[in-house]
Amino acid sequence: xxxxxxxxxxxxxxxxxxxxxxxxxxxxxxxxxxxxxxxxxxxxxxxxxxxxxxxxxxxxxxxxxxxxxxxxxxxxxxxxxxxxxxxxxxxxxxxxxxxxxxxxxxxxxx
Amino acid sequence: xxxxxxxxxxxxxxxxxxxxxxxxxxxxxxxxxxxxxxxxxxxxxxxxxxxxxxxxxxxxxxxxxxxxxxxxxxxxxxxxxxxxxxxxxxxxxxxxxxxxxxxxxxxxxxxxxx
Numbered sequence: 724x725x726x727x728x729x730x731x732x733x734x735x736x737x738x739x740x741x742x743x744x745x746x747x748x749x750x751x752x753x754x755x756x757x758x759x760x761x762x763x764x765x766x767x768x769x770x771x772x773x774x775x776x777x778x779x780x781x782x783x784x785x786x787x788x789x790x791x792x793x794x795x796x797x798x799x800x801x802x803x804x805x806x807x808x809x810x811x812x813x814x815x816x817x818x819x820x821x822x823x824x825x826x827x828x829x830x831x832x833x
Numbered sequence: 834x835x836x837x838x839x840x841x842x843x844x845x846x847x848x849x850x851x852x853x854x855x856x857x858x859x860x861x862x863x864x865x866x867x868x869x870x871x872x873x874x875x876x877x878x879x880x881x882x883x884x885x886x887x888x889x890x891x892x893x894x895x896x897x898x899x900x901x902x903x904x905x906x907x908x909x910x911x912x913x914x915x916x917x918x919x920x921x922x923x924x925x926x927x928x929x930x931x932x933x934x935x936x937x938x939x940x941x942x943x944x945x946x947x
Contacts, residue, residue, distance in 0.1 A: 754933060765923060765938035773933060818883065818929045820866055821936060825875035
């Protein structure tokens with residue numbers, strides 16, 4: 724079976740840094756994805772990790788520890804437009820579909 | 834670049850009626866998926882397809898039927914709609930050429946069953 728856990732909601736201040744955690748227990752592992760989803764819209768791809776370590780992409784970074792079954796998404800210099808849900812998704816080996824966590828709703832306040 | 838499109842975007846139907854949600858992609862991606870998204874559950878996989886004429890059940894397939902006669906289309910049919918099928922439905926596609934290959938979502942279809 725697969726289990727992916729994320730906090731349900733988080734609030735952070737404009738200009739600050741926020742870390743959204745994701746833990747997973749899956750039968751096999753072949754990559755972890757982060758998606759952003761604004762209210763009423765489709766999810767859009769943010770980042771991908773398959774090896775341990777940090778992947779940086781502008782204001783967004785994603786970290787993976789396979790031995791701990793743990794990932795986080797780091798958002799720097801928060802902007803109001805970063806208010807959205809952030810979805811963690813895991814792929815198992817083979818051409819298997821992504822399994823998603825329930826998502827973390829981030830509110831950025833002034 | 835049309836990408837992946839869903840229709841209808843919004844639909845209200847009555848319990849017991851048959852409803853078909855359409856999904857069309859222009860990328861020639863081999864894989865296509867249907868997810869539903871509900872508060873408290875996140876995105877859950879209904880069905881997916883690896884190629885034309887190949888479909889597989891996901892986590893929540895009951896009450897749904899899919900077909901894939903052409904690579905670019907992947908319709909989802911609710912044979913007899915129930916209130917519990919009120920949800921947002923997302924179609925997605927992917928070209929599974931590597932483990933890092935992401936999936937791309939359509940804009941979603943909001944379905945209300947009354």
